[in-house]
Amino acid sequence: MTAALKLTKLKKDFPVGKSLFGPPRAVVHAVQPVTLEVAKGETLGIVGESGCGKSTLARMLVGLLPATKGTIEIEGAALDTADPSEFGKKIQYVFQDPLSSLNPRKTIRQIMDAPLKHLHGMAAPERRKRIAEIFAAVNLREEFLDRYPHEFSGGQAQRIGIARALAAEARILILDEPVSALDVSVQAQVLNLLADLKQEFGLTYLFITHDLAVVEAVSDRIAVLYFGDLVELGPAERIFSAPRHPYTKLLADSAPVVGRELKAPEGRETELPDPLNPPPGCSFAARCPFASDRCRAEIPELKDQGDGVSVACFHPLEG
Amino acid sequence: MGRYILRRLLSAIPVLIGISIVVFVIMAMIPGDPATAILGSYATPENVAELNRDLGLDEPLVQRYFIWLGNLVQGDLGRSFNLNRPVLDEVLERFNATLILAGTAFILCSFLGIAAGVISAARQYGFADKAITFAVLLGISIPSFFLGMMMILIFAVNLRWFPVSGMWPIYGTRDIWALIDHLTMPALALAVVATGVIARLSRSAMLEVLRQDFIRTARAKGVHERGIIWRHALRAAMVSIIPVLGIQAGFVLSGAVYIERVFQWPGIGQMLVEAILRRDILLVQGGVVFVAACYVLFNIIVDVAQSLLDPRIKT
Amino acid sequence: MAFLKLLARNQLALAGLIVMGLVVLLAVLTPILPLANPDVTNTPARFTPPFSEGALLGTDHLGRDLLSRLMWGTRLSLAVGFAAAFIAATIGAAIGIISGYYGGRTDNIIMRFVDVLMAFPYILLALAIVAALGPGLMNALIAVAAVNIPFFARNIRGITVGIAHKEFVDAARLAGLSDTKIILTEILPNVLPVIVIAMSTTVGWMILETAGLSFLGLGSQPPQADLGSMLGEARSALITNPHTSLVPGVMILIIVMAINLLGDGVRDALDPRLKSGALSRPLPATLVDRDRQPGDTADGTALLELSQLETQFHIGPRIYRAVGGVDLQIQPGECLGLIGESGSGKSVTALSIMGLVASPPGKITGGSVYYRGEELVGAPYELLRSLRGRKVAYIFQDPLATLHPLYTVGDQLIEAVRVHRRVPKHEARAHAIELLKSVRIPNAEDRVDNYPHEMSGGMRQRVGIAMALANDPDVIIADEPTTALDVTVQAQILTLLDDLRRDRGVAILFITHDFGVVAQLCDRVAVMYAGRIVEQGTTDDILAHPAHPYTRRLMACVPELGGGRRRLEAIPGLPPVVDKLPAGCAFADRCDKVRAACRQGNITLDEIGATRRVRCIAPEIEELPA
């Protein structure tokens, strides 16, 4: 079976201090070469803290950013042009901020029409029918169609965003922090809706978030990113209960959990490495209690540890 | 800081080159033969041909530009045919007068404008705010040349407080008091519009800043309202006021052209208008390039001031 | 339509509109009005004073009828001014949109060129263009329009860059729209209001400028006259016959003033931020307008006591009851958690305590706040100010926005000390370094001279905490201090706060929406919904046995780490909007235990057990298990 989505050594550098002519003064390695496969019907969660490259990765996957290196294969077919309308039919994106992802000066119907018209060239009556079907699927009333985005709450706006992604009939959805801007009671509604849609349409999800509890609740497998690197990849049910990478362990220990003593796993103030001047070895070395000399000199590769877990660490934990 | 100034100076070079190209191209668009324009319609063909050769006008455009640029860099702006003296001498003399006028007006409008804006914002919807808002509206709506004429009528002709026009008394000593006497009215008339614009902008910048979270933090610390306005809010508002001061300096320089005309101030604006009407191309060209270059330098000073104020600007 | 209504509500703009309407009407009608020929000279009748027979406004130096010349001149000036504004706006906006949308090299090259044009004091450029094209009104128009193009281009580019990076533009790309389509259907409609604003605020300016060039003799050429050249010709007779100058001068003033008023009105009507009155300056302390004093006074033992506190926002005709009668007590040294969803009124409650709610539009409309028995609501500003930061300190959510960007953290700490105590500067500085050390910032001696933007988020929040500690307050009110931070940093900050409060015995009101945080940090919790406390009790009790249906279901919604893959409980519906609160229980529409009685009257916060209070007629538990 071919994977729904396959990334091979996908990498993104951002030049900084670019002048009109001539080379940039420095580059930021936003995403280090990432190799990853997502099976059909799977939900792959991606967690990491702010600035670790989650959104950059996601935007490359839908062609909104050209990759610096590496390839993207969707259902076996390589895609290397950064033409979003090429990607649009196969893979769609749900944005973090539901309101800013809807043009304030268009009605919901105009917004829903766009992918049907431009990606699938549907005629008006057909579109009307299709929109009605989709709206029924995401529990939105059709009378909303003639209103403007500012009339909706965050939860409703996010449903509209999801409906728009469904309209493109892509089978893979990139969900970039789809519930972070929502309140917990509404967050649960949207997460459940996403689960139902996946069942109904046989979708594949890439679920990006910084919330460990949420990602654990929705994912089959979880990938942990740190500073642009994929540091651990494993089944959702064990990744935080039996972390193998020291960073994953730090994350899991930091999450506030009812009934656990409050204690900071790291006593001192720590900072992320300088992206313009990354350390030579493992990027986590400065914070890692297990760091050895090798860690500071060599970059660890992502290695399969058996039982479906891969870790990029020279001294993985027992788990 | 020194390196920042140097970098800023270097980055002005392409702008200066751009300015010279723009001016040169505009002047090259003059229809007909410049030599004829210079010599007038009585010129004989031989005269025209000779002058063309003298000016290098028979060369192709690009070559002419570089010749002109080369001379420019050496401080040679050519000769004015009407005045029969080097353009640079005339420009320097005239610019001096303009600088006195525009500089005074600029200092006036900066202080008055910012003060009015801050007071207006601090007393939003109060009497002072309404009075200032009205005065500002009047100020930005009145043509400065009309204002100048009315001031002459009232303060010079009727009240006899100030002389009607000119920069110096025709008889008598040319001391600082005589200058102030002559300068007051034109400088005020010139400052009015810019004061209005700066006051408006300062008011809205202050209102914008006063709503920011860090003002609430300062209040939560127990800072007095005076400190909130003048220390916290104004400082942050200056970040958006200073660039406007730079732009307004250009507007003051521009307005000086009208005011010089109204008050017969012997500045560069007067000179340019006369030169245009007499089609004294080299004088126009030289005057424009010179003033524009000075304005570019002034804006570097503004940028440096901004970088001193705002630590977020990388120096 | 809404736009016109807004415009009409603004009386000044309306006045401008009426004056402008009249002027335009007259200008349009000029050719058919019975006026003398404006260009026929009649030297014997020169300088006729105004209001004389046959010449209402008198005549000029050539004996031409001034009224007629004024009308024709106005017509010409208006036409030229509007044309220049329209041309400059169209071309400038097109350049700006293209530059801003495509970015990169296109943008770079266009903007460098714009920079060069803007490096001229604008009139020099206009003069150069007129010098090249020759004097004349058409050429003056071209010059004024050309000079203004860079201003429009830069302005519109800035706006476009902002919009081009919005997510809806990405969404449109993914929906298969081409660049041209995106510019036309996504960008342009959002930029258009800005173009209209820029145009309406510059038309007056353009009229002034073309008049100026004519005044200098470079615009309209005799005998044709616009307002500027009339003024220019009248200048030589200024002293002898001032009316010839006054007539055109006052006309320009009237036109430009009317346009400016109208332009401001248009801007206010189109700028959505101004619609809600958000641009008003917040007063030093929240306005108090209590029609009802609370009956019960302070019980004395509590450090901070809120009693029936009500805070509202009055925006236009709407009244938002953000806080609708909150009772809370904070004992010395305890940590009280305040938990609730977004918009439930947590922040407004916290800010009301020290009168920090932005007013207008905020207003405290009822209830009291006591600090050690002393009433703070309606207290003199000086009393409030002296307590702020000294006895009751705040920590806010976003540490980047809450620190002043232009002062070093040291200066800000020093200020926090010196507004309340007269200490010499070097002592205050030493204290600032001590404070930074106490919040465990490494290299405090160096860090004290850093600006906020030079620090990481966690570090900045430590500074925020240090600032709150500066005067050894009795209470710290912390409004979601870790929400903007990453989990690993959050854990550090929470531990720090917990240690500090135990070491110093300071009480904390901790606002959050995270049950995990509350569980780890707080002794007691109050749960807020739609502006009211719905349940209150010790943390362990509430987490183990929630009594209010909302508390129970909210806890069920939150996924907990270690729970594995599962379907989450959700609460259907949305919290009510606080300007339309239903009668009775605000949770009734979403509650699965709702009954008729729930929708009537005022449901009170009743005690169940010694420490527990619940606002529900059918709580989940009647009695606390022992």
Ligand SMILES: Nc1ncnc2c1ncn2[C@@H]1O[C@H](COP(=O)(O)OP(=O)(O)OP(=O)(O)O)[C@@H](O)[C@H]1O
């Ligand atoms: N400046 C303001 N102008 C108008 N309404 C406001 C203002 N500030 C708050 N409100 C209203 O008051 C109500 C309570 O808001 P508040 O900020 O206290 O909620 P919160 O519980 O702190 O939410 P969050 O979790 O998002 O911080 C909301 O309905 C909000 O719309």
Ligand code: SF4
């Ligand atoms: S490679 Fe070394 S430094 Fe990096 S996480 Fe593993 S043990 Fe720590």
Ligand code: SF4
């Ligand atoms: S009062 Fe009624 S509606 Fe409200 S929470 Fe209790 S049972 Fe539900």
Ligand SMILES: [Mg+2]
């Ligand atoms: Mg809040």
